Amino acid sequence: MHSVIANLIPWDMLFSLDRVSKEYNSRKVLDIDHLTIERGEVLAIVGPNGAGKSTLLRLLNFLEPPSSGAIYFDRRLVPARVPLALRRRVTTVFQRTQLLSRSVTANVAFGLQLRDRDAPGLAAAALERVGLADMAHAPARKLSGGEMQRVALARAFVLQPDALLLDEPTANLDPHNVSLIERVIAEQNEAHGTTIVLVTHNIFQARRIAHRCGLLLEGQLVEVTNVETFFSSPQDARTSAFVGGKMVY
């Protein structure tokens, strides 16, 4: 049955979620009937706190299995026991930057070392891209919040994943860092074709970066559509209220 469904998935779909739910202690926190994510697109998922956005990212990075339903990646059903090679095709930059207590370069090279790949040149190039070449030897945990987030992004970029998942990548950052981070995210998508799923509270950021946008409310996807439609003429009244700033949550 799953292989039949997989064959029906268009080749340009990187992710396809079919009746996926996630429960913790019998409480359903995510319940997605259907979601597809195209290769090379930037999909923004917006929604209030506790809507299930971060849970969705964990499922997309295969860090947790869904409680029910099926996730297809690259037209193949993701098995319960996810092969390492498959998991390594996706990576996440989490909201709370988690850097190792090592130098900036060692942090950026970390994922490459896990894969036994040559690191120094690639790490240096990734640092150059995020404007931190001169910080290469600094202790990563001594950097400012914005710089730390840029290191985390460089660490993800250097892996050249098929999909990059970003959980509130600019939360609590100053405008300079927000602008710089948005620019490198867009570059990564345009220059390398990396599929990006961005979870954010910031609807303006979603509008600036994303090709498509989805609203997640109480674990359910209300509407997913292209950015213009999402912001200008949403189909669902809740989306209208959310983008119009009328939804109090």
Added chain:
Amino acid sequence: MQTILDSLREAIKLLATFDPELLEIIGRSLQVTLAALLISTVIGLPFGAALGMARRVPARAGVMATLYTGMALPPVVVGLFVYLLLSRAGPLSMLDWLFTPAAMISAQVIIALPLVTGLTVAAVGGVDTDLRLQVRALGATGWQTALVVMAEARVGVLVAVAAAFGAIISEVGAVMLVGGNIAGKTRVLTTAIVLETRKGEFALALALGMVLLLLAFIANGLLIRFGRDIGMER
């Protein structure tokens, strides 16, 4: 004050003249302590790390309470327990370890193991669980994640090893009971200090105490150096 000055002079003299008896006692102290520390570390670090990282441990509260109680074990009680196990009427008498360094190492392992394990659990448990998630998201296997967590918890892990070293090198009750303080066979620095004190040789006893402190200082210095070496520059 005079006794302290005399003991300092005596300690310098003993060390400077490479007193063979002192060197032999120092050697045995290190041999027993380092062997016990190695065994405790080899068992305690992975066990503590697994316990600290595991999401669900059956009867976790009971396991932790046992570990923390183990950290407060009176060495003399440990000595008595090992003595009873190894004595002629004990279940392990066939090992013929009583009054040998092997018995002393066994007792010290029992003292050091809960310290290494318990403090490793605390150190590893202190590493942010989100860091583990991030490391996995970057493509780490379970083993690679565990090694990264251990590396992040290295300061606490080194403290665990240092605390265990300090507890067993300065311990006297257990080694006295199961070793017997036999000259040339099981005498170590702490039992020698007790002996010299009983003989009224306070200067010599204090000198031995200073040697013991010096050893502990050097060992901890080496641990700190090791901690620095595995620190940032990787």
